[in-house]
Amino acid sequence: MTADIHYRPRGAVTGLRVGAHPSRQVGGMGTFRDLVPFAAHPDARRIDVRATALDPFDTTMVRRLRQRASIDVYALVDLSASLRYQGNAAKAALVGELCAALARSATRIGDRFGLIGCDAILRLDCFLPATARRGVAADVEMLLEPSRWVGAGAEGLLEAAPYLAGARKMVFLVSDFLLPLDLLRRVFESLALHDIVPVIIRDSTEGADLPEWGLLDLADLESGARRLVFMRPALKRRWLAEDAARQTALRQLAGQYGRTPVVVTDRLDLDDFSRGLLEA
Amino acid sequence: MILNADHPWVLVLLPLAVLPWLRSPHRRTAIGSIAVVPADRLSAWVRLGLRIAGMLAIALIILALSGPYHGGRLVSRIGTGAQLVLLLDRSGSMSDTFAGRTPEGAEESKASATKRLLRDFIGRRPHDLFGVAAFSTAPMLVLPLTDHQDAVLAAVNASDRRGLNFTNIARGLGMALSMFAADRPDEHHVILLVSDGGAVIDPHVQDQLRALFARYRADLYFLFLRTAGSKGLFDEPGPDENTPQAMPEHFLHRYFQTLGVPYHAFQAESPGQVEEAIRQIDALERYPITYTEHLPRRDLTGWAYALACPPLLLLLAAKLMEARVRVRPAATRPDRRVAA
Incomplete structure (x- = not known):
């Protein structure tokens, strides 16, 4: 089990x-x-x-x-291509795993689970209205297969509010949060009625596991833009510092609208995730 | 300084030099968002430097492939001399001495003596264009008109091999004339016919030859190597031998006189006389001649490759310096449940 x-x-x-x-x-x-x-x-x-x-x-x-x-639980999933990142784990697979687990957990205790996928627009092909049906976890797994992550941008998250109208719901905002903070603020505002749980999908190869020395030819998964970077300890320190600053800003922003983010790094441990939810 | 290339069409590929600006040669590392990469001035310089290095490497290699050089022009100069075709008799009797015997000991055959003297002659006239033709039964084109003295000397060197026993002067002359250009009035054409015997030229062929001489306007020098006891060029025929068949040399001489071109005949009965004749020819044939000279050119291919080397080494170093984001094997990842 x-x-x-x-x-x-x-x-x-x-x-x-x-x-x-x-x-x-x-x-x-x-x-x-x-x-x-x-x-x-x-x-x-x-x-x-x-x-x-x-x-x-x-x-x-x-x-x-x-x-x-009971409450309606929604997973609001960022379907932008940046989640195709493959480091120690495939981020998209982590998201699929997480949402399936959420759907299973929600329906088991009588809550309804719904799924909204967004990239630049709200993706109706990846929309599942809240349902208490027991088999929803399997549907979610099917809807979130890795080939769905193709879009660029995440402005579709702003369109999700009308789909979440009505009673207060629990909304898991699942993304890598490599989004402009301004856009995130507007998303949080549009969902302020609900209990928003930001879930940050991270990979340690994006931070601590970066190489100390050498040339990295980085390619943006969404725009395809390339940038050659000469890695060295000083630059890595700066990179990590900027990353930490960004995470802090994210925590502050999310905290203003309810909860601090839950971070999933490299692997999904459901007990760990539950503990993070309680702390958030 | 004039730059030039052996294969200029290769330079069509030069636009390939923009490739480093369009594509990256490095291993692609996917990243969620490029916005999280800190701005870094050193990286920007490295990026620019590698692109320029790639561009230089491609451009210089293409340049090298096109075979660049500078200098190396053909210069037209005016000297004194002529275009001279040596028409050599290769009939078997040329291998005999002037006395009409097979050479023994220190004796020199007619062909060897001619060869030796012609070599000196050629050496004294560096700006002449020489061609070599030989004839016995049929004419042989040995060497077309050229200013390469080595080739001419080699052709003359080979002229004392034994030949066949027939003398077909008419076709030899035709071949010698055909080496000249008919439409160049500024060139001076000379045929030096070296033979030790005359031959009967068919009246029909005589007319053809006359027309050819009129067309190519070549001076004719006939160096007749007279073998002891045989009839000479200038001997008047007796009443019973007044036919071309009886005295072919004399009738040949008379025919040449009617060609309407400057004609000189020399009769030599010893190597000394041959030398004297050749000296006279040398003195007579002094005309202005346009000759071309190759200025040596400097090959720049090596330089182009050498210049392409540092950018290539830089690119190689960059390739070797490529880092890889290491993915930890699943077993070594920290198990957060245990840690917590």
Whole structure:
């Protein structure tokens, strides 16, 4: 049995469907919330005999319980070609693996899972409306096969907001985040209603594993632009410093809109990912 | 300084020199976004330097392939001399001595003496164009008109081999005349006919030869090597031998006189007389002649290759300096679950 991803939406879930997450909904199932007079909550099944007997005014008291509700989980996936990067692992494969695990985990606890793929536009061929169907994980794996990553740019992420209208949802924004911070800010703003979890797919060959010396002829996976770089320790230090600064800026930006990013480096460890989600 | 090339068409390939600006020769390393690469001035210089090196290497190699040189012109100069065709008799009797015997000991055959004296003659006239033809039964083109003295000397050297026993002067003359250009009035044409016997020329062929001489305007020198006891050129025939068959040399002489071109006949009965005759010819044939001289040229191919070498070495060094992003084998990757 594969491990599941354990996630907790921020705040109370507003959904009406019964599920696994604490909600503001008051109902007949769940954990104890408070005692109210029978008149206020006429649920005869939950009459609290002890509280009623103890009540000095002989009011019939009813236990109100916190209903647990389900939430829609969406994976908003950056389908730009930069995720075709192949280092210690293929980033695209990691994304597919992650989304399939999310779909499996979500449907197992009664949440619905949906998928939105974007590059320069919102990719309708890679769109899956939220569904509680159990087989959705297999669909997600099929939709996210590596040949989908062909686009350049990620402006399509801005078009996703209308597809996510309505109740508060949990949105995993999966990307390598090699995007302009300005674009990211606008994406975060457009999704501000939702619980956004940025998931950064990284590879250690992009940072720490860079060579110390030598010539690297770099080719941008999206634009195809080439640049010859003469690597040397000083340049690598500068590269890593710039990278670290960028990651910090990303954390700050994401933090302003909810959560700090969860980073997946080289391999996907679901337990690790769950822990990262709790810390985020 | 005039640059020139042996194969100029190779230079058509020169636009290939822009290739380094269009394509990269290095191993491609894919990266998610080029924007994360820090701007680096040294890298930019290396980039520019390698492109220029690639361009230079391609351009210089193409230049080298085209075979560049400078100098090496043909210069036309005016000297004194003539275009001279040596028409040598190769009949068997030329291998005999002037006494009409097979040479023994220190005796010299007519052919050897002629050869030796002609060599001196050629050596004294550096600006002449020489051609060599020989004849016995049929004419042989030995060497067309050329200013390469070595070739001429070699051709003359080979002229004392034994030949066949027939003398076909008419066809030999025809071949000698055909070496000249008919449409160059500024050239001076000379035929030096060396023979030890006359031959009967058919009247029909006589007319053809006369026409040819009129067309090519060649001076004719007839060096007759008279063998002891035989009839001479200038001997008047007796009443009973007044036919070409009886005295072919004399009738040949008379025919040549009617050709309408400057004609000199020399009769030599010993090597000394041959030398005297050749000296006279040398003195007579002094005309202005246009000759061409090759100025030596300097081959620049080596220089082009040498100049292409440093850029090539630079490119090689760059190729060897290429780094590779090393992918760690799965086993050595840190297992974050254990680490956490």
